[in-house]
Amino acid sequence: MARREPLNREKVLDAALALADEEGLDGLSMRRLAKVLGVEAMSLYNHVSNKADLLDGIAERVFAEVELPDAELPWQEQVRSAALSMYRAFRRHPVVPMALVTDLSNPTSARAMSRVDALVGALYAGGFDDEGAWRALGAVNALVFGSLLLSTGGFAGDPGPHAGAANVEAYITELNPAVLPHFSRLLRWTRGGGVDPEADFEQALDMLIRGLVEQSIPF
Numbered sequence: 001m002a003r004r005e006p007l008n009r010e011k012v013l014d015a016a017l018a019l020a021d022e023e024g025l026d027g028l029s030m031r032r033l034a035k036v037l038g039v040e041a042m043s044l045y046n047h048v049s050n051k052a053d054l055l056d057g058i059a060e061r062v063f064a065e066v067e068l069p070d071a072e073l074p075w076q077e078q079v080r081s082a083a084l085s086m087y088r089a090f091r092r093h094p095v096v097p098m099a100l101v102t103d104l105s106n107p108t109s110a111r112a113m114s115r116v117d118a119l120v121g122a123l124y125a126g127g128f129d130d131e132g133a134w135r136a137l138g139a140v141n142a143l144v145f146g147s148l149l150l151s152t153g154g155f156a157g158d159p160g161p162h163a164g165a166a167n168v169e170a171y172i173t174e175l176n177p178a179v180l181p182h183f184s185r186l187l188r189w190t191r192g193g194g195v196d197p198e199a200d201f202e203q204a205l206d207m208l209i210r211g212l213v214e215q216s217i218p219f
Contacts, residue, residue: 127217
Protein backbone atom coordinates (compact mmCIF):
# COMPACT_ATOMS: atom_id res chain seq x y z
CA MET A 1 0.00 0.00 0.00
CA ALA A 2 1.43 3.37 -1.06
CA ARG A 3 2.30 5.66 1.82
CA ARG A 4 0.38 8.94 1.78
CA GLU A 5 2.57 12.04 1.70
CA PRO A 6 2.20 14.12 4.87
CA LEU A 7 -0.15 17.06 4.68
CA ASN A 8 1.21 20.58 4.99
CA ARG A 9 -0.13 24.12 4.67
CA GLU A 10 0.91 24.48 1.03
CA LYS A 11 -0.97 21.33 0.01
CA VAL A 12 -4.05 22.43 1.96
CA LEU A 13 -4.03 25.84 0.24
CA ASP A 14 -3.47 24.28 -3.20
CA ALA A 15 -6.51 22.07 -2.72
CA ALA A 16 -8.57 24.91 -1.23
CA LEU A 17 -7.90 27.22 -4.16
CA ALA A 18 -8.73 24.50 -6.69
CA LEU A 19 -11.95 23.67 -4.83
CA ALA A 20 -12.95 27.33 -4.57
CA ASP A 21 -12.23 27.90 -8.27
CA GLU A 22 -14.47 24.96 -9.11
CA GLU A 23 -17.32 25.39 -6.65
CA GLY A 24 -17.15 29.01 -5.48
CA LEU A 25 -16.99 30.37 -1.96
CA ASP A 26 -20.14 28.53 -0.89
CA GLY A 27 -18.58 25.23 -1.91
CA LEU A 28 -15.43 25.79 0.13
CA SER A 29 -15.85 24.34 3.61
CA MET A 30 -13.45 22.61 5.94
CA ARG A 31 -15.48 19.42 5.71
CA ARG A 32 -15.59 19.49 1.91
CA LEU A 33 -11.87 20.30 1.69
CA ALA A 34 -11.00 17.46 4.05
CA LYS A 35 -12.96 15.07 1.84
CA VAL A 36 -11.05 16.22 -1.24
CA LEU A 37 -7.76 15.68 0.59
CA GLY A 38 -8.86 12.34 1.99
CA VAL A 39 -8.38 13.32 5.63
CA GLU A 40 -10.49 14.09 8.69
CA ALA A 41 -11.67 17.70 8.92
CA MET A 42 -10.00 18.19 12.30
CA SER A 43 -6.59 17.42 10.81
CA LEU A 44 -6.82 20.58 8.68
CA TYR A 45 -6.58 22.70 11.82
CA ASN A 46 -2.96 21.63 12.17
CA HIS A 47 -2.27 23.76 9.09
CA VAL A 48 -4.92 26.52 9.03
CA SER A 49 -6.53 28.19 12.03
CA ASN A 50 -10.03 28.52 10.59
CA LYS A 51 -11.83 29.35 7.36
CA ALA A 52 -10.74 33.00 7.52
CA ASP A 53 -7.11 31.86 7.66
CA LEU A 54 -7.83 29.52 4.76
CA LEU A 55 -9.26 32.36 2.67
CA ASP A 56 -6.37 34.65 3.56
CA GLY A 57 -4.00 31.88 2.48
CA ILE A 58 -5.55 31.41 -0.94
CA ALA A 59 -5.78 35.18 -1.43
CA GLU A 60 -2.07 35.44 -0.62
CA ARG A 61 -1.32 32.79 -3.24
CA VAL A 62 -3.24 34.68 -5.90
CA PHE A 63 -1.58 37.99 -4.96
CA ALA A 64 1.73 36.17 -5.49
CA GLU A 65 0.68 35.53 -9.10
CA VAL A 66 0.61 39.30 -9.70
CA GLU A 67 3.81 40.36 -11.45
CA LEU A 68 5.77 43.17 -9.85
CA PRO A 69 6.19 46.10 -12.24
CA ASP A 70 9.61 46.96 -13.60
CA ALA A 71 10.89 49.79 -11.39
CA GLU A 72 12.83 51.18 -14.36
CA LEU A 73 9.64 51.96 -16.28
CA PRO A 74 7.96 55.39 -16.12
CA TRP A 75 5.60 55.52 -13.13
CA GLN A 76 2.42 55.48 -15.22
CA GLU A 77 3.57 52.34 -17.04
CA GLN A 78 4.31 50.73 -13.68
CA VAL A 79 0.75 51.52 -12.56
CA ARG A 80 -0.67 50.08 -15.76
CA SER A 81 1.45 46.93 -15.52
CA ALA A 82 0.57 46.33 -11.85
CA ALA A 83 -3.16 46.92 -12.33
CA LEU A 84 -3.39 44.75 -15.44
CA SER A 85 -1.48 41.89 -13.82
CA MET A 86 -3.71 42.12 -10.74
CA TYR A 87 -6.81 42.04 -12.93
CA ARG A 88 -5.55 38.97 -14.81
CA ALA A 89 -4.54 37.06 -11.67
CA PHE A 90 -7.83 37.74 -9.92
CA ARG A 91 -9.84 36.96 -13.03
CA ARG A 92 -8.28 33.49 -13.07
CA HIS A 93 -9.56 33.03 -9.51
CA PRO A 94 -12.78 35.08 -9.16
CA VAL A 95 -13.49 33.75 -5.67
CA VAL A 96 -10.59 35.81 -4.34
CA PRO A 97 -11.81 39.30 -5.31
CA MET A 98 -15.25 38.28 -4.07
CA ALA A 99 -13.76 37.27 -0.70
CA LEU A 100 -11.76 40.50 -0.52
CA VAL A 101 -14.59 42.90 -1.28
CA THR A 102 -17.00 41.11 1.07
CA ASP A 103 -14.41 41.29 3.87
CA LEU A 104 -14.17 37.52 4.19
CA SER A 105 -10.45 37.78 3.49
CA ASN A 106 -7.93 40.38 4.61
CA PRO A 107 -4.42 39.11 3.88
CA THR A 108 -1.72 41.20 5.55
CA SER A 109 1.42 39.21 4.76
CA ALA A 110 4.35 40.83 2.99
CA ARG A 111 3.94 38.25 0.22
CA ALA A 112 0.48 39.61 -0.58
CA MET A 113 0.96 43.28 0.22
CA SER A 114 4.24 43.66 -1.69
CA ARG A 115 2.19 43.98 -4.88
CA VAL A 116 0.12 46.78 -3.42
CA ASP A 117 3.27 48.40 -2.05
CA ALA A 118 4.82 48.45 -5.53
CA LEU A 119 1.70 50.10 -6.94
CA VAL A 120 1.75 52.76 -4.22
CA GLY A 121 5.46 53.29 -4.85
CA ALA A 122 4.73 54.01 -8.50
CA LEU A 123 2.15 56.61 -7.49
CA TYR A 124 4.65 58.32 -5.17
CA ALA A 125 7.12 58.28 -8.06
CA GLY A 126 4.51 60.19 -10.06
CA GLY A 127 4.65 63.01 -7.54
CA PHE A 128 1.45 62.31 -5.62
CA ASP A 129 1.39 63.32 -1.97
CA ASP A 130 -0.10 61.00 0.65
CA GLU A 131 -3.68 62.09 0.06
CA GLY A 132 -3.28 61.97 -3.69
CA ALA A 133 -1.69 58.51 -3.60
CA TRP A 134 -4.49 57.23 -1.34
CA ARG A 135 -7.18 58.49 -3.71
CA ALA A 136 -5.33 57.24 -6.80
CA LEU A 137 -4.93 53.79 -5.22
CA GLY A 138 -8.65 53.80 -4.47
CA ALA A 139 -9.43 54.65 -8.08
CA VAL A 140 -7.23 51.82 -9.38
CA ASN A 141 -8.72 49.33 -6.90
CA ALA A 142 -12.24 50.44 -7.79
CA LEU A 143 -11.54 49.85 -11.46
CA VAL A 144 -9.89 46.45 -10.90
CA PHE A 145 -12.46 45.05 -8.49
CA GLY A 146 -15.46 46.70 -10.13
CA SER A 147 -14.48 45.27 -13.51
CA LEU A 148 -13.95 41.84 -12.00
CA LEU A 149 -17.27 41.80 -10.16
CA LEU A 150 -19.14 42.79 -13.30
CA SER A 151 -17.35 40.27 -15.49
CA THR A 152 -17.86 37.42 -13.01
CA GLY A 153 -21.48 38.39 -12.42
CA GLY A 154 -22.75 37.45 -15.83
CA PHE A 155 -22.61 40.80 -17.64
CA ALA A 156 -19.37 40.06 -19.49
CA GLY A 157 -17.09 37.19 -20.30
CA ASP A 158 -17.83 33.51 -20.71
CA PRO A 159 -20.53 32.11 -18.43
CA GLY A 160 -19.05 29.97 -15.69
CA PRO A 161 -19.87 28.63 -12.26
CA HIS A 162 -19.58 32.15 -10.81
CA ALA A 163 -21.31 34.00 -13.65
CA GLY A 164 -25.04 33.83 -14.29
CA ALA A 165 -25.43 33.71 -18.05
CA ALA A 166 -29.14 34.42 -17.67
CA ASN A 167 -28.60 37.90 -16.19
CA VAL A 168 -28.25 39.82 -19.43
CA GLU A 169 -30.88 37.71 -21.15
CA ALA A 170 -33.31 38.40 -18.30
CA TYR A 171 -32.77 42.13 -18.72
CA ILE A 172 -33.32 41.89 -22.45
CA THR A 173 -36.50 39.89 -21.95
CA GLU A 174 -37.96 42.16 -19.29
CA LEU A 175 -37.01 45.62 -20.54
CA ASN A 176 -39.33 47.52 -22.86
CA PRO A 177 -37.21 49.10 -25.63
CA ALA A 178 -39.86 51.80 -26.12
CA VAL A 179 -39.42 52.93 -22.51
CA LEU A 180 -35.67 52.32 -22.11
CA PRO A 181 -34.36 52.51 -25.68
CA HIS A 182 -30.71 53.26 -24.93
CA PHE A 183 -30.03 50.61 -22.30
CA SER A 184 -31.98 48.04 -24.32
CA ARG A 185 -29.89 48.80 -27.39
CA LEU A 186 -26.65 48.45 -25.42
CA LEU A 187 -27.65 45.11 -23.88
CA ARG A 188 -28.57 43.69 -27.26
CA TRP A 189 -25.13 44.68 -28.50
CA THR A 190 -23.49 42.74 -25.65
CA ARG A 191 -25.51 39.65 -26.59
CA GLY A 192 -24.06 39.87 -30.09
CA GLY A 193 -20.58 39.09 -28.79
CA GLY A 194 -19.22 42.62 -28.63
CA VAL A 195 -18.02 42.29 -25.04
CA ASP A 196 -14.33 41.61 -24.39
CA PRO A 197 -13.79 42.03 -20.62
CA GLU A 198 -10.02 42.39 -20.70
CA ALA A 199 -10.05 44.82 -23.62
CA ASP A 200 -12.74 46.85 -21.84
CA PHE A 201 -10.63 46.87 -18.69
CA GLU A 202 -7.48 47.96 -20.52
CA GLN A 203 -9.28 50.84 -22.19
CA ALA A 204 -10.79 51.98 -18.89
CA LEU A 205 -7.37 51.66 -17.25
CA ASP A 206 -5.76 53.80 -19.94
CA MET A 207 -8.45 56.44 -19.40
CA LEU A 208 -7.83 56.36 -15.65
CA ILE A 209 -4.06 56.66 -16.05
CA ARG A 210 -4.45 59.64 -18.38
CA GLY A 211 -6.45 61.29 -15.61
CA LEU A 212 -3.77 60.45 -13.05
CA VAL A 213 -1.05 61.89 -15.27
CA GLU A 214 -2.99 65.18 -15.44
CA GLN A 215 -3.05 65.33 -11.63
CA SER A 216 0.52 64.18 -11.02
CA ILE A 217 3.29 66.55 -9.99
CA PRO A 218 6.39 66.16 -12.20
CA PHE A 219 9.71 66.11 -10.37
